Amino acid sequence: xxxxxxxxxxxxxxxxxxxxxxxxxxxxxxxxxxxxxxxxxxxxxxxxxxxxxxxxxxxxxxxxxxxxxxxxxxxxxxxxxxxxxxxxxxxxxxxxxxxxxxxxxxxxxxxxxxxxxxxxxxxxxxxxxxxxxxxxxxxxxxxxxxxxxxxxxxxxxxxxxxxxxxxxxxxxxxxxxxxxxxxxxxxxxxxxxxxxxxxxxxxxxxxxxxxxxxxxxxxxxxxxxxxxxxxxxx
Amino acid sequence: xxxxxxxxxxxxxxxxxxxxxxxxxxxxxxxxxxxxxxxxxxxxxxxxxxxxxxxxxxxxxxxxxxxxxxxxxxxxxxxxxxxxxxxxxxxxxxxxxxxxxxxxxxxxxxxxxxxxxxxxxxxxxxxxxxxxxxxxxxxxxxxxxxxxxxxxxxxxxxxxxxxxxxxxxxxxxxxxxxxxxxxxxxxxxxxxxxxxxxxxxxxxxxxxxxxxxxxxxxxxxxxxxxxxxxxxxx
Numbered sequence: 347x348x349x350x351x352x353x354x355x356x357x358x359x360x361x362x363x364x365x366x367x368x369x370x371x372x373x374x375x376x377x378x379x380x381x382x383x384x385x386x387x388x389x390x391x392x393x394x395x396x397x398x399x400x401x402x403x404x405x406x407x408x409x410x411x412x413x414x415x416x417x418x419x420x421x422x423x424x425x426x427x428x429x430x431x432x433x434x435x436x437x438x439x440x441x442x443x444x445x446x447x448x449x450x451x452x453x454x455x456x457x458x459x460x461x462x463x464x465x466x467x468x469x470x471x472x473x474x475x476x477x478x479x480x481x482x483x484x485x486x487x488x489x490x491x492x493x494x495x496x497x498x499x500x501x502x503x504x505x506x507x508x509x510x511x512x513x514x515x516x517x518x519x520x521x522x523x524x525x526x527x528x529x530x531x532x533x534x535x536x537x538x539x540x541x542x543x544x545x546x547x548x549x550x551x552x553x554x555x556x557x558x559x560x561x562x563x564x565x566x567x568x569x570x571x572x573x574x575x576x577x578x579x580x
Numbered sequence: 581x582x583x584x585x586x587x588x589x590x591x592x593x594x595x596x597x598x599x600x601x602x603x604x605x606x607x608x609x610x611x612x613x614x615x616x617x618x619x620x621x622x623x624x625x626x627x628x629x630x631x632x633x634x635x636x637x638x639x640x641x642x643x644x645x646x647x648x649x650x651x652x653x654x655x656x657x658x659x660x661x662x663x664x665x666x667x668x669x670x671x672x673x674x675x676x677x678x679x680x681x682x683x684x685x686x687x688x689x690x691x692x693x694x695x696x697x698x699x700x701x702x703x704x705x706x707x708x709x710x711x712x713x714x715x716x717x718x719x720x721x722x723x724x725x726x727x728x729x730x731x732x733x734x735x736x737x738x739x740x741x742x743x744x745x746x747x748x749x750x751x752x753x754x755x756x757x758x759x760x761x762x763x764x765x766x767x768x769x770x771x772x773x774x775x776x777x778x779x780x781x782x783x784x785x786x787x788x789x790x791x792x793x794x795x796x797x798x799x800x801x802x803x804x805x806x807x808x809x810x811x812x813x814x
Contacts, residue, residue, distance in 0.1 A: 402676045404708030408642035415649065416669055424662040428653045431665055435650055442636045473707040474638030474730040496708040 350537065350575065352490075352512045353459060356521030357469035357476060359543035360568075361456075362483060363447045368410065369545055371437050375414050378430055382422035392417045397549055404496055406472035411438030442475060446482045451569035456488050458572055464490040468506060468519070470498055470526065498526040500533045507534070520571065522546070528562050539571065540564045584771065584809065586724075586746045587693060590755030591703035591710060593777035594802075595690075596717060597681045602644065603779055605671050609648050612664055616656035626651045631783055638730055640706035645672030676709060680716045685803035690722045692806055698724040702740060702753070704732055704760070732760035734767045741768070754805065756780070762796050773805065774798045 358364035376388050396413045403409025414434050418426045459465060465488055469476050473494045480486050491510055495502050507514055514535040521527025522543040531538045540562055565574060592598035610622050630647045637643025648668050652660045693699060699722055703710050707728045714720050725744055729736050741748055748769040755761025756777040765772045774796055799808060 399673075402673055403642060404706070406642075406706075406708075408637060408640075408646060411646060412642060412669055412672065415665065419662045419666050422662070424666075426662050428656070428658040428660050428662070428665070431649065431662070432653045432658075435646055438646065439633075439636055472638070473728055474640075477730050494707055496711050 347578075348513070348515050350463065350518045350578075351516040352464045352466060352510075353518045353520060353575075354466035354468045355456075356519070356523065356527045357467055357480070358471065359449075359522045359545075360520060360527070360541060361449060361452050361467075361485070362479065363449060365543060365545045365547055367441055367444055368547070371441055374437060375418070375434065378433060379418045379422060379426060382418075382425045382427075382430070384421065384423060388417065388421050391421055393549070395420070400549075404472070405470045406475055407438055407441045408472060408475075411435065411441075414438075442478075446479050448483060448485075449568065451567055453485070455568045455571055456485060459575075460488045463575075464512075466490060466506075466510075467492045468498070468503075469494055470496065498523075498530060500530040503530055503536065504534050507536075518575075520568070532562060538562045539574065541566070541568055541571075581812075582747070582749050584697065584752045585750040586698045586700060586744075587752045587754060587809075588700035588702045589690075590753070590757065590761045591701055591714070592705065593683075593756045593779075594754060594761070594775060595683060595686050595701075595719070596713065597683060599777060599779045599781055601675055601678055602781070605675055608671060609652070609668065612667055613652045613656060613660060616652075616659045616661075616664070618655065618657065622651065622655050625655055627783070629654070634783075638706070639704045640709055641672055641675045642706060642709075645669065645675075648672075676712075680713050682717060682719075683802065685801055687719070689802045689805055690719060693809075694722045697809075698746075700724060700740075700744075701726045702732070702737075703728055704730065732757075732764060734764040737764055737770065738768050741770075752809075754802070766796060772796045773808065775800070775802055775805075 355361055372392065375392070379388060392413065395417045396410065399409060399413050403412060411434060414437070415431055418431065418434060456465060467480065467489050471494065476494045480492065493506050495506070507517060517531070517536040519527050519531040519536060519538045520541060522541055523546065524540060528538040528540050542564065563574065565571060589595055606626065609626070613622060626647065629651045630644065633643060633647050637646060645668065648671070649665055652665065652668060690699060701714065701723050705728065710728045714726065727740050729740070741751060751765070751770040753761050753765040753770060753772045754775060756775055757780070758774060762772040762774050776798065797808065799805060
């Protein structure tokens with residue numbers, strides 16, 4: 347196998363905490379609408395609404411906020427007061443303005459690897475939100491290239507690698523989502539390392555993925571990555 | 581002067597109609613909240629709210645929709661019913677799903693210029709929204725590179741040109757906003773052609789711009805661009 351020259355990282359829940367912020371916000375949302383709601387399955391209704399809106403809203407906090415507003419109106423049959431809707435908008439703003447917390451070991455590991463490899467960031471989400479978040483991490487200068495993409499499918503990875511003239515067989519992707527960070531990269535002939543996060547958004551779970559046929563590595567934490575690369579000849 | 585090798589176009593209100601969609605939606609919004617509103621200055625309040633939210637929401641339809649919701653709650657002192665808020669969310673969805681209308685002459689002009697120059701698209705807004713819109717125009721293949729950026733300042737243009745190895749003195753930007761498409765490009769040593777649109781968002785108007793010291797060309801329509809380029813040696 348050729349040596350790895352370029353390592354790309356997913357952002358949310360790989361380098362920075364993200365899903366926990368959604369989970370915390372969702373809990374606040376459930377508490378907020380509970381007094382007005384007839385339906386007990388607010389959780390499922392929110393997820394359904396998010397998935398139904400994905401083709402229009404894409405990924406990100408603003409779309410999530412609009413989906414919470416719609417769900418609040420829907421599950422309360424319009425009884426939710428305007429004041430509560432304003433609180434939902436405020437929750438969205440707080441998420442956008444939330445301090446960025448790096449996962450443990452991220453800074454040291456990236457600084458180490460930046461000395462030996464070209465590092466990329468490949469992330470979904472709102473361009474504006476993600477650029478703002480990256481700026482707040484202070485890690486921006488460690489990355490050779492940053493790509494905010496609207497979908498992480500094999501075509502997207504192929505386009506990104508072509509654009510930066512990175513051969514797929516010298517490319518390693520690191521991320522927490524089997525569906526978005528691992529399988530599409532393997533499909534185009536790249537390598538991938540899975541680092542699970544404590545929580546995964548229901549929609550990001552790869553359905554029907556056969557655990558026994560995994561041809562990618564799972565690590566427990568990003569700090570194990572340099573040793574893995576040395577061991578694998580990368 | 582060196583010949584122009586690369587021509588970049590702004591997207592919204594330069595190639596496709598956009599601001600008219602915002603204006604039409606705003607009119608619907610004013611009609612919707614009028615029965616519940618005390619304040620007569622809903623227009624000013626919405627603009628203030630949009631500008632206040634810009635640092636968190638960036639540019640785009642989802643942020644605009646959230647700003648409409650906040651303004652509706654604010655100017656009605658919470659009296660706006662949930663049903664009307666749902667209608668505001670629907671307005672946002674309709675904007676996101678709206679058929680894309682090219683400005684007159686865009687298709688012919690781009691097809692002509694693509695034979696002689698490298699064409700770029702440089703646009704602000706939500707990445708997901710703009711990619712989706714570009715796909716719907718059918719013009720995607722005419723562009724050498726597409727850049728969705730979160731701000732159009734001199735640093736952004738410099739970074740984009742560096743990234744694609746385009747010398748500033750071979751670069752021409754074409755757009756409808758003096759503030760975003762013209763002045764920052766002149767500042768980094770590029771050339772710029774201004775093609776005004778019928779409407780400009782109040783926040784995009786370049787304040788204090790001295791019309792008498794213009795060192796850029798204004799054309800009435802994109803179809804005049806090839807003749808201008810021939811005349812100027814571009």
